[in-house]
Amino acid sequence: xxxxxxxxxxxxxxxxxxxxxxxxxxxxxxxxxxxxxxxxxxxxxxxxxxxxxxxxxxxxxxxxxxxxxxxxxxxxxxxxxxxxxxxxxxxxxxxxxxxxxxxxxxxxxxxxxxxxxxxxxxxxxxxxxxxxxxxxxxxxxxxxxxxxxxxxxxxxxxxxxxxxxxxxxxxxxxxxxxxxxxxxxxxxxxxxxxxxxxxxxxxxxxxxxxxxxxxxxxxxxxxxxxxxxxxxxxxxxxxxxxxxxxxxxxxxxxxxxxxxxxxxxxxxxx
Numbered sequence: 001x002x003x004x005x006x007x008x009x010x011x012x013x014x015x016x017x018x019x020x021x022x023x024x025x026x027x028x029x030x031x032x033x034x035x036x037x038x039x040x041x042x043x044x045x046x047x048x049x050x051x052x053x054x055x056x057x058x059x060x061x062x063x064x065x066x067x068x069x070x071x072x073x074x075x076x077x078x079x080x081x082x083x084x085x086x087x088x089x090x091x092x093x094x095x096x097x098x099x100x101x102x103x104x105x106x107x108x109x110x111x112x113x114x115x116x117x118x119x120x121x122x123x124x125x126x127x128x129x130x131x132x133x134x135x136x137x138x139x140x141x142x143x144x145x146x147x148x149x150x151x152x153x154x155x156x157x158x159x160x161x162x163x164x165x166x167x168x169x170x171x172x173x174x175x176x177x178x179x180x181x182x183x184x185x186x187x188x189x190x191x192x193x194x195x196x197x198x199x200x201x202x203x204x205x206x207x208x209x210x211x212x213x214x215x216x217x218x219x220x221x222x223x224x225x226x227x228x229x230x231x232x233x234x235x236x237x238x239x240x241x242x243x244x245x246x247x248x249x250x251x252x253x254x255x256x257x258x259x260x261x262x263x264x265x266x267x268x269x270x
Contacts, residue, residue: 045220063211088203096167126225149207157217161201165222176251
């Protein structure tokens with residue numbers, strides 16, 4: 001009580017940092033860690049972009065050394081060039097967007113409309129960031145005397161690496177619930193994700209149409225986009241009372257594999 005005899009209520013509500021780190025709070029520890037992961041991935045991308053814009057000599061020398069080594073190998077191995085060409089075309093941005101569109105249609109059929117919206121949002125946000133950053137950075141592609149492939153537009157970040165990472169990431173996080181109780185299937189799904197993003201990025205350097213740092217930038221930007229949108233989706237789940245789940249083993253919507261009937265709507269219940 002104060003001097004006038006009035007009762008003074010003392011707030012026992014925890015501080016904002018404590019609420020953010022409380023696993024039982026609406027956002028919770030896992031959501032905080034997911035958002036932090038997106039930020040931590042974005043930091044090296046931003047640093048790499050600064051080095052590219054500033055034409056940092058060590059980075060330029062490394063890019064040139066890798067490009068010329070792979071180009072020399074490509075000139076002597078036509079079968080390697082054919083394989084890389086087929087891979088980069090089959091898993092280019094267009095086919096991958098069609099694949100994710102098919103997943104969106106399937107999710108709507110399953111009644112997972114909000115999850116379908118997350119897939120669309122992730123692909124659109126990442127797909128818009130890539131061309132915008134290409135224009136802002138304005139980096140030119142490798143100029144080789146005897147090229148084995150060609151590509152138009154600016155180089156940083158690699159659109160193939162970015163879109164492969166986006167598509168692989170959303171497919172991974174959508175399909176992980178179906179590997180519950182099957183560790184071998186989960187490992188195979190993760191391996192496929194890494195192979196899709198990794199080999200697609202490698203194909204761009206192997207064909208001499210991108211610098212190595214372009215591809216690394218695409219990987220980082222794609223991973224940061226997936227992490228950020230996944231954190232936002234999990235925030236919605238927490239606020240509607242749904243169980244967050246373990247992202248790397250259960251994906252963004254663990255209940256997806258439990259939906260026994262098609263067209264079951266998202267009703268906000270856990």
